[in-house]
Amino acid sequence: MERLGHLRPGMRVGLLGGSFDPAHEGHAHITRTALTRFGLDRVVWLVSPGNPLKDRGPAPIADRIAAAKAVMQHPRVIISDYEARTGTRYTAQTVANLRRAHPGVRFVWLMGADNLRQFSQWQDWQQIMETVPIGVLARPGVRMKARCGKAARIYSTARWAASDARGLALADAPAWCFINLPMSDASSTQIRKSGRWRHGPRD
Template sequence: MIRTGIYGGSFNPIHNGHIAIAKAMLSLGAIDEVWLMVSPQNPLKQAADLLDDKLRLDMTRHAVEGIKGIKVSDYEFSLPRPSYMWNTLQHLSHDYPDRQFCLLIGADNWQVFDRWYHADDIISHYPIRIYPRRGYDIDTASLPPTVKLVNTGLYDVSSTQVRDMIRRGENPSLLIPQSIAAQAIELYK
């Protein structure tokens, strides 16, 4: 059984924090690979600033090209919108019976997890690994048995921060992979 971590997000754009977290999850040994699941529409986010699906997918693929154990998936593009992780996990489990899927989320998402569609079903049927986010403390004693907080390190960068820097004319090259810097600057200015 291949243990596959699903790391969903808009990746609008992908940044070095995303990649560092995926690498850290792999290095901890609880999963065999990470699928960066590019989401066409997160039901808890506004779509106003969202770059075209294909552009975000292509940039994400380019950013992680050659990184062992990290793959980019457009699987949600063919599912109904908005993208509910419960639907995604159900479909993935059906289509890939040789894999055990694990959900990788930030502490900020865990704080609102009760608002996720079929949150209790996800908790009951899939392991969840939470990575730390500044300002979002997790009481590990209160976590369900399938949910664990993991020490991936803290990465204080967000896609919003990258987009804001570009709009202000600042160079975000230290926050995003060099392989996509020029494209991201052009697309988000």
Template structure:
């Protein structure tokens, strides 16, 4: 099977993540999309992250009605911070029957050459890039495929701040994720 890996802190997962994942799944030759919850992104500060198991649970709730989507905690069991090449290598060794590829926002693609062993990623894995506001399609490589997807600017930071201030996050999150955040009193 061909598996698209959507890495993220998902702090929290929101409607923008789901729209992007569904659009890329629908418009490519992928068989599944795995949401890889990253415990610690090497480019982000840890202090704003809620516990990884809460973030994983929210992903599970958000995707439970889509049998093409799967939540993955693979990086929970790996050294931290998480580096994409290490996770790709590990998954490829554990699941040699699958072909893995990577989802990337064009904003992250502009920083891609700063990633650990980015050349190996380009050599061994396809990358599906979706547009982000203010970013141009300037990275040209045979492994990079631009996907026509909605230009979304939904921000997890905006959602967290809204929750902290008591504002509605309806329509920004799947209902079950919104209920989970409320029930567990997350981001307060």
């Protein structure tokens, strides 16, 4: 069973998945906030081979891993190509594999509010919700839409108050917590379109 290094039973570990095409300060800001607000010991960036909801593939994963490591230099953050190495394509499968490989680790799935809005389109999204707590970090312009989305409506009674966020990792799923705070306006799409990401537009 494929494992991630530096994870021990009892740790509270956030999982932030995405194509990171490219990684940017917005990702780093979300990560630093998650470490503090959710009381996490580690955050793992799961750099995916590709996003099943997008038509075009991302830049080569080696380039995205290198860019992510340049953006996020933190002793408690792990940059990983776990999904590429294990052949997993969907988040539900990734979460299940990690929980089997790391019994006793308290995982929290992390996402931006824009992902919560479309969460019901993910493969086996309810399995994810019923398996691990979910920490949602707001991004500009999508806060109200995210909170009115299908997933948020169905699991409205499982929502934790932001004031209780530090205990989320110890919660039994389903449990999710929405952290509403100013976020960076940076996005991977904007960076690609600006030409600063040498692999060019992918949208």
